Structure formats: structure tokens, C-alpha cells
Amino acid sequence: MIPTSYYLALSVILFAIGVAGVLLRRNAIILFMAIELMLNSANLVFVAYSRQFGALDGQILVFFVMTVAAAEVAVGLALIVTIFRSKASIDVDDISMLKG
Amino acid sequence: MFELVPFILLFPVLGLLTNLVFGRYLGERFVGIIASGAVAASFIVSVIQVFALVNNNFHVETVLVADWITIGKMYLPWQIRVDTLSVTMMVLVTGVGTLIHIYAVGYMHGDKRFARFFVYLNLFVVMMLVLVAADNYLMLFVGWEGVGICSYLLIGFWYDKGDDNLGNARAGRKAFVVNRIGDFGFLIAMFMIFGAVGSLQFDAVLYYFENHGMEVGQLATTITLLLLVGAAGKSAQIPLFVWLPDAMAGPTPVSALIHAATMVTAGIYMMVRSAPIYAIAPSSQMTVALLGAGTALMAGTIALAQWDIKRVLAYSTISQLGFMVAAVGLGAHVAAMFHLITHAFFKALLFLSAGSVIHGVEHGAHKSDDHCDPQDMRNMGGLKDKMKITFGVYVVGAIALAGIFPLSGFWSKDEILADAWHVGMVEGHWHGMTVYILLALAAVITAFYMTRQIILVFFGSSRSAAANHAAENPPTMTVPLIGLAILSIVGGGINLPWSHTLGSWLEHTHHFFHGIDFNLTVALTSTALAVASIFVGFIVYYRRPLESSTAPDPLMSVLGPSLKFFYNKWYIDELYGTTFVRLYEWKARFLAFKVDRDFWHDFVHNQIILKSFKNVSGTLSGPVDRLGINKFFDGLAYSVHNIAVKVLRPVQTGYVRNYALGVMLGVVMVLGIMLIR
Secondary structure: OOOHHHHHHHHHHHHHHHHHHHHHOOEHHHHHHHHHHHHHHHHHHHHHHHHHHOOOHHHHHHHHHHHHHHHHHHHHHHHHHHHHHHHOOOEHHHOOOOOO | OHHHOHHHHHHHHHHHHHHHHHHHHHOHHHHHHHHHHHHHHHHHHHHHHHHHHHHOOOOOEEEEEEEEEEEOOEEEEEEEEEOHHHHHHHHHHHHHHHHHHHHHHHHOOOOOOHHHHHHHHHHHHHHHHHHHHEOEHHHHHHHHHHHHHHHHHHHOOOOOOOHHHOHHHHHHHHHHHHHHHHHHHHHHHHHHHHHHHOOOEHHHHHHHHHHHHHHHHHHHHHHHHHHHHHHHHHOOOOOOOOHHHHHHHOOHHHHHHHHHHOHHHHHHHHHHHOHHHHHOOHHHHHHHHHHHHHHHHHHHHHHHHOOEHHHHHHHHHHHHHHHHHHHHHOOOHHHHHHHHHHHHHHHHHHHHHHHHHHHHHHHHHHHHOOOOOOOEHHHOOOOOOOOHHHHHHHHHHHHHHHOOOOOHHHHHHHHHHHHHHHHHHHOOOHHHHHHHHHHHHHHHHHHHHHHHHHHHHHOOOOOOHHHHOOOOOOHHHHHHHHHHHHHHHHHHHHHOOOOOHHHHHHOOOOOOOOOOOOOHHHHHHHHHHHHHHHHHHHHHHHOOOOOOOOOOOOOHHHHOHHHHHHHOHHHHHHHHHHHHHHHHHHHHHHHHHHHHHHHHHHHHHHHHHHHHHHHHHHHHHHHHHHHHHHHHHHHHHHHHHHHHHHHHHHHOOOOHHHHHHHHHHHHHHHHHHHHHO
16 A cells, blocks of 8 residues: 555645746636645645545545635636636736735 | 881882883883882881880880891891881881872973882882891991992983083992992991901990990990991091082982982981990090081081082081081980981972972973073072972971971971080080080071072072973972971971970980980070071072172172182082092002003013913924924824835735735745744
């Protein structure tokens, strides 16, 4: 059986990639994908520990996370569509209206 | 029956309140009925008090109306004292007052302030009754001041008339100020009495002085002399008599009621009331006697030379008050009260008749369009046939005043002279004789100037068109005159020398009030002198009547400059004018312009206070506030702004990743802290 630490290491790698994606990429779609990546790395940790301890709590929590992620994507994509309509672009650096 | 006594005060109060509130709607007739009726009701109650006293064996009775001042051991109630002395005054004030009220209804007919006049008149009666009904010195003082203010109000009643349209108002002011000087003496006396006795109730005070006798003689002398100052102010004696002639500016009923019959007798009443204090202060008694006699003579000489019909009577009043004061000083309290009563009758009569004359001449002035001074006797003459009733009562008054047997003035004046004679010859005091001589001279002069007045007014031919058209007045005016004339004739009956009715009546108030026995020598001498004086008067004025209203007095050729001296009232007004008044005005001006304006306002206020205030506030607002506090807060605001612009603003880039980086660093930090701890 593959040790839990492997899953955790993979999860850390996935999360780091997600963070880097959010911080470094400009395309809003990519940003969303990066966020999904981070959520899924968290899911991986839940599931890994669930398997190790033989408890189902982590698995249930993963369902919740997936549900929230789906809802978030729905809202997020709607926002992106609206932004694209007004700006003809989905580059997040173009929507810097909160600049002080 | 004593419990009725508050009604004596209550009736006029109700009368004045009614007239005060409804007077202007009621019309002259009702106002007159209410005012006269109120005083008449008081008169009836006063007469009831006489019977109550008789029933009570003449024993004094006090009626508590209300508590007034209670401080520690001092207790001063509103309490009415019913004894023979106060009841005598009550009957006199309300009786004469009623007649004068009725007369005033006719006299004031058509005046635009008719109702107000009767409000004042009733108020005066109330105050005078408070004065005589008082059971302590302070309540007496309330009445004393009350009649003073009424006198002021009534002298200035026609305030828009007189010299410069201000003369009457000035006369009122003069009366008020001069009376204040007297009141000052009275107040100090009252304080000293309270200091010594610890009470102002008559019983306590008089008991104290009666029983401590000569050991408090020094104190009694001071107190009595101060009381004399008060009496001199109110009863118009030297040196404070100057206000009374000016008080003739008031309507004639006022002159009759206040300045002849009642108010001016307040000083006499007060001194008679304080008799036990005077009794142990012989030196002030002597002062009082000499002052009174001196006033009697001096005022008589002034009356001799006056042309104004009312001024003659005013000086005559001062002179007669001098008789009364002299009598008080001689210890002849009964004689003083007797003369006070008879004088009230015939002087009220004379004033009201003079008012009738003036009214008649004014009437003539309207008819003939000759607007001369209706009070100047030079413009009169020959009124005997035109005003028959007035002439008759005037002669009665004049004869009574001159002291001719058997009218009231004879009995009362003679009793004073007999007292003076007694003190001088029997007891052998030099001042008694001096007083006798002064008073006898004054009596001679009195007879002379009354003769002069009668002849100038009523005999000869009319010296002006106004006098030529004069006419008799309506019955509201003549009926009270006839009533007073009867009283003037028979008034002496209250104290005939062989019955001493008034003497034994007053004896119940103070045991040493005694009448004096009839002195034939004195009586014959004074009658002879009076008759001779009248005869001389006839020779001077009747045989050669005044030619015109500008002719000089026939006495001028005999007396010359001294008549001018008398005419100008011994230059007393001028003397006071140059000394007291000028000094006072100078002082007032000094205080107003130098002390107040130049020093206080310009220097202290403007220079010191205002300028230093300006300096201080200038410093506060300039350097301290504007440069200090304001700069500091400006700087504070500016630096906040600076920090915001230079530091906080660039942080807000608007780039999502920057915020995300911030969130991540925050999470890392939190996690780091959690790991380390």
C-alpha cells in the first residue's frame, strides 16, 4: 500500500502549482483552473487521511468541497462572461478598477 | 363691636379696587358714589368704634388683622389699635374725607382722569387710616409712606400742566424728596427705639420710656429730636416746610384733604402718640415748642404777602401746624389735638371755598374769554354778590381761623395760648413766654391776612372780566361747604373750657393728657388783638381797594422791602437752591460726569478693562489660537493626508494577484505563528 505521505507530498505540489497559477497567470479562466487545483489538492488530503484512518468523514467533506467548487465556478464563469462583454477581455490585469 | 374695625380700612380698599378696575366704564356719577360711599361707610364704622370704646369703659382694645413679621423675639403684626386718640383721628379723617369726596365729585366734573382721581383719593384715605390705626411704629410708618406717595401722586395729578408743562410734576417731586428727608429722621428714630426696647409695639415702647425715666433721658432726647425731623417733614415745619406751598399744584380737594386737614397732621399725631418719650426729654420738648412757634410766625408773615389764593391758605396751614407743634412741645397734647380737629374743619372749609372761588372764576373766564390766572387774588374782587354761599362760608372759615369768639378756632387756639401762658408765667420757663409771644403775634398776623384775603376776593369791584362773570357752583360743591361751615362754627363745642370733653376723652389714652383751665386774660388779649388786626386790615384794604390787577399791595408803602422779603418766602427756596440743591446738583454732576463718565466709563472701563480684555483676547486669538493650536491641528491633518497619499494609496494596486499574494502571505504568517507556538 502506498504510504499516506506520498499523497500529502502530491497534494503540496498540486497546491503550490495552484498558488503559483493564481499569482502568476493573467487569464481569468486559468485563474479559475488554478483555484480548482488548490481545492482538489485539499480534497486529496481529505481522502488520503480518510483512507489511512478508515473513517468516512473526510470523504463526505470532499463532496461538500466539490459542491462549493461547482457553485463557485458557476458564479465565476458568469462574472467572466459579463466582464468579457464590457471589456472584450478576460485579462485580470485589465480589471484593476479597485486601484486607489 | 371692635371686630368691625378692619372694615374701616376695608371699605375704601374695596372702593378703590372697584374704581380701579371698572372706573372707566362706570361714568362719573357711579365712580363718585362708590368713592364717597366707601369713605362714608368707614365714617359710620368709626363712629361705631366711639360707642364701642364708651361701652368698654374707654379701655384700649387691639384687633389683630394678620401676622406680619416674626423674626426671633421681634413680633410685628398688622394690628389695629382702638383707643380714644386713634378713634378721634379715624372719625376726623373719614368724616372730613367724606365731605371732601362729595365736593370733589363736583369739582372734578369733566376731568379726563376722573376715576383715577378717586382711586388716589380712596388710597389716601386707606393709608391715612393705616397710619392712625397702627399699633406699632412700623405699621404707622407704612401709612406714613403711603400718604406720602398719595400726596406725590395727587400733587402731580395734572402732571401735564404748570410751568413748562412740568411745574406740577416738579412740585410733586419736591414734596416727595423733602418728605424723604423727614422720613430718614423717623426711620433712624425707629431703629434706635428698636435697639433700646427690642420692640416697636406702642405699648412696649411707651411702657419702657415711662418706667425707665431719666436714666434713658439722653437716648430719649436723641430719639425725640429725630422724630421731630420726621414730623417736620410731614407736618411742614421749619426747615422742611418748603414743599407744602408747592403742593398747591394739586386739585383743590387734594389741597383741602391732604395738605390741610389730614396728612399734614400725621406729624402731630405721631408726636402726640410718642408723648411719653417726649415727657422725659425736656430739651427736645423745648426745641419742638420753639420750632413750632417760629414756624407759626414765619409762615404767617409769608402768607401776608402772597397773591395766590391757595398759597395764602397753604402758608396759613403751615402757621397753624406750627401752633399744634408748639402745643405738643409745651406738653399740651389735648390742645394740640383740639386745634388739629378744629383746624381740619375750618381749613378744609377754606380750601374748598377757595376751590369754589377758583372754579367760579374759571367759569367766568370761559364765559368772558378772559384767560387770566384764576388763582391770583388781584384778578378777583367783588365776588360777594356773585357767589353768595361761597362768600358766607368763606367768612365763617376766615373768622374761625382768625380765632374770633365763639367759633371753633377761638377755643382751640386759645387753649394753646393758655398753655403757653401757663408754662411761661405759672411754671416760669422762659421758652413758654417766648412761645406765647410768637404765637400771639402769629395769631394777629393770621387775622390780618385773612381779612386781606376776604376783602381782595369778595369786596370792591371786579378787577377782571373773568371775575365779573363768575357764578356760584352746583350743590355737590356747596352742600359740603355748608356742612363744614357748621362744623367750623360749633366744632369748639367738643372741648369747651368748662367741660373738657376732648381732654377727658383723650385722658384714657395717656394719663397725663390734661386740658388746661380757661384763662380770661389770655382769651381777652387774643380776641382784642384779633379784632384790632381785622380792623386794621379793613382800614388798609377796604377803604382804598385795589385799583387794578397790577396795582401794588397797599402795605408796600408801610412795610416796603420787608413785604418783598415776605412775598419771596424769606428767600428760603433760593437759600436751599443755592446751598443744598446747587451743592447736590454739583455733586450729582461731578459724580455723573467726572466720576462715572470720565473716570469710571472712559478710564476704568474703556482704558483698563476693555483695553486689557482686547489685549488678552487678541493674544489668545492671534498667536495662541491661530498660530499655535490651529497650526498644530492643520499639521496633523496634513500629515495624515501625506501618509495616506504616499504609503497607503500605492498599496491599492487593483491587481487581483497582489491581493491574493497578501492573503497568502497572511495565511503563511498565521500558520507560521501557529507552528512556532
